[in-house]
Amino acid sequence: MAADIGQALAYLRKCKTTKGNSVYDELALALAKVLEDRPVNAVEALETAVLSTPPAASLTVPLVPATSAAAAAKAVATAALFGEPAEVLDPESGEPIEPDAPNDFECEDVEGDGNLFDALGVGLGRPEMQAAMLAVKKLGEDAKRGVATVRFFGKFFGTQADYYVFETTLKDNPDMPEAPEGTVPYEPYGEGVNAYIYFVSNTLGGPLTQLPYVTPDQLKASRLLHRFLTGRLDAPVSAYPAFPGKEAEYLRTLIARISSATVCCPVGFFLADEDSAELSPNDEWEPLKGREMGLPVNWAHRYPHIKDQGRTVTYKRDPPDEEEEPEKNFWTAEEMEEGPAPLSPLDQDNPLALRDGDPVPPPAWSPLHASASVTTRNQVAGVRSNRWPGAVCACAGRHFASLYVGWGLKAVNFTPAPPPPPAAQWAEPLLESNELPPKPAPPEEDEDE
Amino acid sequence: MVQLEPNFTLVLKHLASCGAVIPAEQQAALDHSLPIKRIEAGLKTLVLWGRITALNGKDYLIAEGFNTATSKDGLATYETKYFYSQDGARWSDLQPVDPDTAVRCARIKGQLSGDAAKNYELTEKDPNAPEPVEGEEQEKEPEPLVFQISELSVLRYRVDSITAATSVIPTDSTIVNAASQVVPNRLFAGCAYPEKLEAYQHRTAAPGSGATLAQDLRGTWCVHYDSFKGVAQVRSLLWPGYFFYYAANELTWGALYVGDGNRNNDLIFML
Numbered sequence: 001m002a003a004d005i006g007q008a009l010a011y012l013r014k015c016k017t018t019k020g021n022s023v024y025d026e027l028a029l030a031l032a033k034v035l036e037d038r039p040v041n042a043v044e045a046l047e048t049a050v051l052s053t054p055p056a057a058s059l060t061v062p063l064v065p066a067t068s069a070a071a072a073a074k075a076v077a078t079a080a081l082f083g084e085p086a087e088v089l090d091p092e093s094g095e096p097i098e099p100d101a102p103n104d105f106e107c108e109d110v111e112g113d114g115n116l117f118d119a120l121g122v123g124l125g126r127p128e129m130q131a132a133m134l135a136v137k138k139l140g141e142d143a144k145r146g147v148a149t150v151r152f153f154g155k156f157f158g159t160q161a162d163y164y165v166f167e168t169t170l171k172d173n174p175d176m177p178e179a180p181e182g183t184v185p186y187e188p189y190g191e192g193v194n195a196y197i198y199f200v201s202n203t204l205g206g207p208l209t210q211l212p213y214v215t216p217d218q219l220k221a222s223r224l225l226h227r228f229l230t231g232r233l234d235a236p237v238s239a240y241p242a243f244p245g246k247e248a249e250y251l252r253t254l255i256a257r258i259s260s261a262t263v264c265c266p267v268g269f270f271l272a273d274e275d276s277a278e279l280s281p282n283d284e285w286e287p288l289k290g291r292e293m294g295l296p297v298n299w300a301h302r303y304p305h306i307k308d309q310g311r312t313v314t315y316k317r318d319p320p321d322e323e324e325e326p327e328k329n330f331w332t333a334e335e336m337e338e339g340p341a342p343l344s345p346l347d348q349d350n351p352l353a354l355r356d357g358d359p360v361p362p363p364a365w366s367p368l369h370a371s372a373s374v375t376t377r378n379q380v381a382g383v384r385s386n387r388w389p390g391a392v393c394a395c396a397g398r399h400f401a402s403l404y405v406g407w408g409l410k411a412v413n414f415t416p417a418p419p420p421p422p423a424a425q426w427a428e429p430l431l432e433s434n435e436l437p438p439k440p441a442p443p444e445e446d447e448d449e
Numbered sequence: 450m451v452q453l454e455p456n457f458t459l460v461l462k463h464l465a466s467c468g469a470v471i472p473a474e475q476q477a478a479l480d481h482s483l484p485i486k487r488i489e490a491g492l493k494t495l496v497l498w499g500r501i502t503a504l505n506g507k508d509y510l511i512a513e514g515f516n517t518a519t520s521k522d523g524l525a526t527y528e529t530k531y532f533y534s535q536d537g538a539r540w541s542d543l544q545p546v547d548p549d550t551a552v553r554c555a556r557i558k559g560q561l562s563g564d565a566a567k568n569y570e571l572t573e574k575d576p577n578a579p580e581p582v583e584g585e586e587q588e589k590e591p592e593p594l595v596f597q598i599s600e601l602s603v604l605r606y607r608v609d610s611i612t613a614a615t616s617v618i619p620t621d622s623t624i625v626n627a628a629s630q631v632v633p634n635r636l637f638a639g640c641a642y643p644e645k646l647e648a649y650q651h652r653t654a655a656p657g658s659g660a661t662l663a664q665d666l667r668g669t670w671c672v673h674y675d676s677f678k679g680v681a682q683v684r685s686l687l688w689p690g691y692f693f694y695y696a697a698n699e700l701t702w703g704a705l706y707v708g709d710g711n712r713n714n715d716l717i718f719m720l
Contacts, residue, residue, distance in 0.1 A: 357557045
């Protein structure tokens, strides 16, 4: 009998539990706890202490082969967007940890936007827009980011991975360094091309990266390029013409160009102040009915136009003499560019280039309607851009939205930049040339030498 | 269970994240109009091939159907018929184009207008006109020939070009039967490595020939494989808008084209 007990105890000491202790130690701890606390429901306390496993602090990645671990983690991250957030228990006290108070932010009805786009046959389909809505919510509620407004900008496709882009304004803008001396100054945060701060992730629910501010040089270089994105923010972009930055900066320039060219609002929804071009909501705006919002003339550009210089407001250098009038032709053509008025309607956009076989150039925008029949009620109507394929605007009554889903390519007859002119080999005149000054006469020789 | 033809709902579900979507009303209409058209045309299968965008917003939905496919000389030839619709409800024939017209259709770029009755005017030098001799005065320039190319010809030409360059199926998902017909391989076990281009082939390659997408020009295809869910998305970079999906766990696959129908001739500068 004693030997059996001894063998049994030895066996219990040998077996390991999932936590790493032996079964003997676990039982001893549980009994000690019960004897110490003497709870009223001792049996239940003993059962929960011994038999239950601690609740998972967070969704654990399912056990998958190593090759699919990354993909599984992405699926878990997207799944974590849905449902009530799980209570996280403090391991020491057993009490649930209070989550940080959600950040106060504003956003549009992303899921409703998804329904508008689904009716028109554009965008990403309703399930993905649901996930995008929850990703917007997650970004907005994140207390550490401190965003004031969030909008789902859209999706860029890449050869290895895709980008989901969120357009935000932060409560506290980060610092922006000054542009180098003698170059065109950057537009500060909150103005022009840097009015919004963009976050990107490769999957909805995945880790977000904040994109940097955009500079005029980057915008000018981006206009010369016509490239696929790869999906990695640190990928090199172009050796020639040289792009000042990696894919993160290139993506940021694409976002700037696309948002300036294609994000629209119904005409009359905003009023532009004459001098400062600030937009204010128009209280007297009434939504148009039916298929009217399919006409480009009923939409207006929401964001300011980017000039050739790479800014929304051209920067003119100070003339050398402050008091006198600057001489003619002091300012370059770039600095004199006027550009269209704010909130210009879409029918004023330049049409695309003329093509073979058709005397009429393609318009910049095409209408979109939800129903083939004109008389269907409560139709969603919208426009899609022909210059930036993938950019769409949809409207149903007071509810309107813009979205971009595409490769980040402009529909343009792309001509690659020609190679640079060959560098001059020799800056000074050649050794044997008629233009050189005459050789000086040799010094007279002394008779003594 | 191996699929016999692509399931339209699954295709839309898997390719929605690529932006390959159909308006909700047309999607509802296709459930009813495609089976009706299939019987009217007397075809064994009729599936939605894709959507060609148009400038007036009335995009062309294209349906592709066939009865038999035969294997001859290392190529599988599918006797396909194409139909187009601008509302998802009424389907019309899309007649094939002859080779001369096809060459002219290739000159028309950009998006189609959306007006099925439109004609594009192309001018060409008259090959029969007398050659102008140097130094002599010209009485009048030889009149150039003017060709009227219908929009539907251009549409059919674009559909044919895309089909010839794409029509992706998983490798060895078809098999040649005793009557030299190419039929679905009911014992298809799935792709071993769905993340590789060797797992996919053009359907025009004869089964067993070993010609896969890996033999296509490098850089024209990109594969996004989710190894956890077992779903691969194959995207064409030469014909942007063509998407193919393969779901390993359910052994289903399908493709859809949503775009303007033009080839991406700048690919070499874009990679």
